[in-house]
Amino acid sequence: MTRFDIEEFIDRTPIGVTQSITLIVCAMVCFIDGFDLVLLGKIAPAIAKHFGETSAAMTPAFVYQQVGLAVGAFVISPLADRIGRRLMLIIACLFLGIIMLASTQVQSLHMLAVMRGLAGIFMAAGLPMAMALVSELTPLRRRSTFVAVALAGYSMGSAASGIVAAWLLDDFGWQSGFLIGGAVPLVCLPLLLFFVPESLKFCAERNPADVRIAGTVRRLDPNESLRGDEIFVLGSANSKGRRARLVDIFSEGRLTTTALIWAASTLSVTNTVVLGTWLPSFFQEMAGVPIQKFAVVALIGYLGGVGGPLIVGWLMDKTRPALLLASFYVMLAISLNMLAWVPFGTPAFIVVVVCWAFFQSGGSGGINTMMTHIYPPRMRSTALGWAGGAARVGAVIAPIAGGFALAQQFSLKLTLALEAILPLGVALLMLALATVRRESAMITADPEPEGA
Template sequence: MRVSRSPTDVIRQSPMSVYQYAIIALCVLSYASDGVDVVTLSYAAPALMKEWGISAETFGLAYTATPVGIAVGSFFLSPLADKVGRRTLTLWLLGSLVIMLFLTAVSSSLLMLVTLRLLTGVSLGALVVCLNVTVSEFSNEERSNLLVGILHTGYSAGGMVCGALAALLLEPLGWRALFFAAALLSVVSFVLSLFVLAESPMYLVARRPANALQRLNAIFRRMNKPEFDSLPPAPETVAGGRKGRTIIPRALWFGTGLLCLAGFVFTVSGGFMASWRPKLLDMAQMTMTWNGIAGVCTHGAGIFAHLFVGALARKVGERKIAVIFLIGMGLAFTLLGMVPDGAIVPLIVASTLSGFFNVGAFTAIILVTLNYYDASVRSAGLGIMLGCSRVGGIVGPLLGGFAIGAGFGRFWTLFLFAVILAIPVVAAIYARSRATGAPVPAHA
């Protein structure tokens, strides 16, 4: 049977096929590999710093290199997916990650490590965008939001896997084994993507590469959907050029500024914890085996937080749940600083709570931002807030390195990053349109 509707309409309005779910699962696996790649350095840091004789202040450069690369990749490399294709760029990025991780495992200097982490970040930043777009474009309307949410749990799952690998590998084999293991996981993602991942039908229609119709019909056959006699018309924005530029209305500038401030300061604290948590537990006299177990619990709590906040946000209210989780995050940070050295179980509990509230607060801030804007400026507003968050993710690890290196100690370092969370709490409370006095529902 042939069809006259656009590929977008067919995919959005028809039931999901097994092949579509396979693509989604592959994207989740790749995102989990990303989670492993990002946090690997955190677990390797104590042993690596000791082996190379590097101070915490100096090693902060290695932590900062990855988020800098992620920001660069997100802004400058990911747009290539619209020109060369989502599948093509995804394969190149996964392949580059394999190479970077293997090279990191044999690195011999801080300069080499920082350079490789920067390049790894560039690939990760662009890959995350590709994975989100791919999941969205292969999902139907009924399940799209849920599947994008499940995609993001892959990152926390990757953190759990990395914690388990750290517990198994670090003490008997050393930090290099952890990077080799991360590289092998990326190899699995690359090989599966090579054979399973298809090009986005939306890209084929918009850019019309060679044999676009044949490739489009081949994909639709695998999805058990009707084929096309000819390529549907290209989207107007591609065929006729861009008609205008979307801006944030003046009435929303104040709230946008508050949301950007909330995202930035939150990620200063969250980025600090993501990078330095294993070192903080090491300072509390926790062995790397227990440190890895704490990582599994912490990232596992993050997976639950994604689902918990998503389920309750509509009932409780996005702004209220953001405030609750930001306050909980500050209290969990303080608790982690107060637990005595060597108290293994309380340290794991405090670390797990910090992971739960950290991830939940991030999810809640995204929901607050989405519900602040109407459909015409929602993407622009969310993009601006997330861009500010990327900067916070760069600043946080640097500040953490200086605080630890300056001898602040575990409690005062964590208390400092807990106190500044009062800023996003206030910003989340007062982020509202001056024109209407209330946010615009996300379904507008």
């Protein structure tokens, strides 16, 4: 038997067509996540008006969506570490597409809330599995950059939902957003079926003698010479294979790191959910800005936010990730406060919106990118998914908090000042993580010379 080191093979293999197509598909999956997640908040007032209700009546739909996202993160994402990233992505895209298209036919807000909960189950699983897949087919020297490019799809999805609110809402109704949200995941299906391979690292850790591995190796590098008696391993790992266990993300010195990441993810996601759910309504009801006008300005900002994950991914290949993220979240808190103080519609306001979107997308994307370095392949999807699930549990209260601010008629300045506390909390947790990662002898899956 010949030991074939998958880690070494991937790290020395040039970026080719297969990795590029995988990156495109994973970016599309992230696009779906970004689009569907914030779509409801962008068009909530229009949906409520369609059913003869106030904006506050949309709260159950937001809550159900968060519950679905939590369930999906805890249940669906770990399955990717058991039966494969590619297969679970196919399942998630299929069911999400069907549910989104079916949502255009609902006859009540209650039924819409139920559909949002079901959609959330499969929506939550897409991004962790896509990031795990793209990171495991990419050389270490380009891993953070590739993950960041995929995550830029999330920001593009958020921007695209703004297009629905700004230009499609009046002519085609709120259903147009759900039609787009359902079509994109269904487009991903043939690409996943015919062009994207399963993760080599997943296959090798699960079963070093998996017959699919040799075929994928030749697909990535047709010039690779294989004898046919290879046992595929990761680095110095043994050749017996290891199946993922949920407890692995807390073992081998990972407990403190996992706890800090979960806490940071919870605060970060809660911040994103509150703003994604209610920010257009905050400006409409607290500052008298119509949602269509806000959507146009926000669209410019979200396009600027596409650069956040790209820049943070590039910087992560060169510096300590946790310290970098701490600075991003401090700047996010400052930008968020300034949204309430700078007059709407002015050039300065557009600059502030761009900064806010840049630091928010870069920060949240950076946390996910960092996790692809910290956790080994066999538990990577579980780690990403469960961090997201823990965050979603905390974020269930986010729509309620936003609705409370509206009901109590808080000012925009007070509301956003309170909201800015969350990113400051993330910054403190990132500083703590930097200390832990520097001092700890924790074993990581991939070499990380820069540290956290």
